Amino acid sequence: MRIVLGVGGGIAAYKVASLLRLFTEAGHNVTVIPTEASTRFVGSATWEALSGNPVSNSVFDDVHQVNHVRLGHEADLVVVAPATADLLAKAATGQAGDLLTNTLLMAHGPVLFAPAMHTEMWQHAATRANVETLRGRGAAVLEPATGRLTGADSGPGRLPEPEAIFAAAMALVEGRQDFQLPLAGRTITISAGGTREPLDPVRFLGNRSSGKQGVALAVAARNAGANVRLLAAHMEVPPPAGVEVVQVETALQMREAALAAAADSDVVIMSAAVADFRPAEVSDTKIKKRDDRTDPVITLVRNPDILLELVELRNSTVRGEGHQLIVGFAAETGDSDGDVLAHAEAKLQRKGCDLLVVNHVGTDKVFGQDTTSVVILARSGSEPQEASGTKTEVSAAIISRIAFELNAVSPRA
Known part of the structure; x- marks a missing residue:
C-alpha cells in the first residue's frame, strides 16, 4: 500500500518516527511530507532513513514529476x-501553501488526521469547527489522547500512541467503522501477572499466571486510544510499548498501586492473579531442613480483597457508582457445590463489579497458554457474552465490550 505520512510542526513529531516504522515493517511504501515547522523538531534525514524514500516539503522540488498532484493521486x-x-x-479551509496541503487537496483515498496540541487549542471553538468541517467532508479525525502535554500541563490534546494511530489507519483502509478510537481520552488501569508472597529470602508462594492476558488487554486498550497504566506483577512476557508500567510483587503492593491508580481511571481491570493468602510470618533467613526431620508449619493469612475495595472506594466518592467501570476476572473451577458459571455469578454479586470475565482454569487451561475462552458476565443482568480464540482476540472483545459499556453510561462530552 502507498501511504503519504504528513508530519505537522509539533513536539509530538518525534513519536511519528515510531509510526513510520510500523507502516514500513508492515510492508507499506511510505512517502513522508514534513511541514517546514516540523523539521525543527525532526530533520528530513530521519524521515529519509526510516522510509527509504526522498523527502521534500516544497512544490518546487522535482517539478517534472508534478509531486503536488501525483502524491495525492x-x-x-x-x-x-x-x-x-x-x-x-489549513486543511479545513483548503489552503495549498506547501506540498502537504497540496497533497491533501489532491488525495483520492482515505485521509486520517491524528491531532496533537494544547488542551485549550483543541477545545477552542475554531478548532472544533475545523474538525467538524473535515469530518463532514469524509476525513477521519481521531480524538486526541488525554495525558501529559508539553511542560507541566495535562489534559486532552496528547498525540495517541503510534500503535493506536496505526490500528486506526488500518481499520480505515479496510472500511471498518471502528477506526475512530473508542477509548480516546480515557484512562484505563490494568493489573497483570501473578503476585508472589515471600516466605523467606529465597522462597515465595506464587501461581501459574504468565501475564499474557493482562498484556494483551493493555495492547487492545492502547490500540483503542486509551491511556493505559499496567500494574505488572510477575510476568513471563514483556510489557507492551506505549503504556505506563508500575512494577509490583506482592498482593499488598498490588493493593496500594491499584487504589492509587483508581483515582484518575475511567476503567480498572483487575486481570492479575492476586494471591488470596500470604505467609503470616516471613523469615529473615532461609528456612532449612531440620536434623530431627520435623516439617515446618506455615500459617497463612488472608490478603485484602482488592476488587471489593475498589468497588467500595468508587461507590463512596461524591459522584458514586456509574462514573467508573470496574472489571474483575474470575479463574474458576467447578466442584460439588456448583459449576464454573454458578461460582462466577455468586462472585459477581459478592464483589459488586460491573463486569466479570470468567475463565475455566486447570493445569492445562488458560495459564501460560496463547488461547483462551471466557464468558463476560454483567451485573446489570444482560445476556452473558462468550469470547474465544487467541488472548489477543479475546482481549479485543473484552475491550470492545468495555468501550460499549463505558460510553453508554458515561459518554464523552
Missing part, C-alpha cells in the same frame, strides 16, 4: 500526525 492512504491546530485549519 497515487496514495492509498494519507495520514497526518501530529495534526496541529494550524494544519487542521
Whole structure:
C-alpha cells in the first residue's frame, strides 16, 4: 500500500518516527511530507532513513514529476500526525501553501488526521469547527489522547500512541467503522501477572499466571486510544510499548498501586492473579531442613480483597457508582457445590463489579497458554457474552465490550 505520512510542526513529531516504522515493517511504501515547522523538531534525514524514500516539503522540488498532484493521486492512504491546530485549519479551509496541503487537496483515498496540541487549542471553538468541517467532508479525525502535554500541563490534546494511530489507519483502509478510537481520552488501569508472597529470602508462594492476558488487554486498550497504566506483577512476557508500567510483587503492593491508580481511571481491570493468602510470618533467613526431620508449619493469612475495595472506594466518592467501570476476572473451577458459571455469578454479586470475565482454569487451561475462552458476565443482568480464540482476540472483545459499556453510561462530552 502507498501511504503519504504528513508530519505537522509539533513536539509530538518525534513519536511519528515510531509510526513510520510500523507502516514500513508492515510492508507499506511510505512517502513522508514534513511541514517546514516540523523539521525543527525532526530533520528530513530521519524521515529519509526510516522510509527509504526522498523527502521534500516544497512544490518546487522535482517539478517534472508534478509531486503536488501525483502524491495525492497515487496514495492509498494519507495520514497526518501530529495534526496541529494550524494544519487542521489549513486543511479545513483548503489552503495549498506547501506540498502537504497540496497533497491533501489532491488525495483520492482515505485521509486520517491524528491531532496533537494544547488542551485549550483543541477545545477552542475554531478548532472544533475545523474538525467538524473535515469530518463532514469524509476525513477521519481521531480524538486526541488525554495525558501529559508539553511542560507541566495535562489534559486532552496528547498525540495517541503510534500503535493506536496505526490500528486506526488500518481499520480505515479496510472500511471498518471502528477506526475512530473508542477509548480516546480515557484512562484505563490494568493489573497483570501473578503476585508472589515471600516466605523467606529465597522462597515465595506464587501461581501459574504468565501475564499474557493482562498484556494483551493493555495492547487492545492502547490500540483503542486509551491511556493505559499496567500494574505488572510477575510476568513471563514483556510489557507492551506505549503504556505506563508500575512494577509490583506482592498482593499488598498490588493493593496500594491499584487504589492509587483508581483515582484518575475511567476503567480498572483487575486481570492479575492476586494471591488470596500470604505467609503470616516471613523469615529473615532461609528456612532449612531440620536434623530431627520435623516439617515446618506455615500459617497463612488472608490478603485484602482488592476488587471489593475498589468497588467500595468508587461507590463512596461524591459522584458514586456509574462514573467508573470496574472489571474483575474470575479463574474458576467447578466442584460439588456448583459449576464454573454458578461460582462466577455468586462472585459477581459478592464483589459488586460491573463486569466479570470468567475463565475455566486447570493445569492445562488458560495459564501460560496463547488461547483462551471466557464468558463476560454483567451485573446489570444482560445476556452473558462468550469470547474465544487467541488472548489477543479475546482481549479485543473484552475491550470492545468495555468501550460499549463505558460510553453508554458515561459518554464523552
